[in-house]
Amino acid sequence: MDELAEGALKGLLRLVGVVVRALIWLIWELCFEVIAWYIGWPICRALSFGRTPQESITEHEQASNLTSFTVSVVGLVSLVGLAILIAKLVGSG
Secondary structure, eight states, X not given: OHHHHHHHHHHHHHHHHHHHXXXXXXXXXXXXXXXXXXXXXXXXXXXXXXXXXXXXXXXXXXSOHHHHXXXXXXXXXXXXXXXXXXXXXXXXX
């Protein structure tokens, strides 16, 4: 009986592990690498007067790791800043 409970618990923990890994992949891949790239790319282009990043907006997979990370961080910081600004405006009104 203990072996059955132990096997069920291991199966449940394995399932939870798969779900957590899938969510981490989804958050990293979709939110950080794709959405943040599309938000950060025009900001970086505007701030650098069209010089960087040299890749087009649809070429985030061809960008170097440093460029991809930098543009994505700019996009993520911009989104967080916009969310804070909206929260302050809604909270004060």
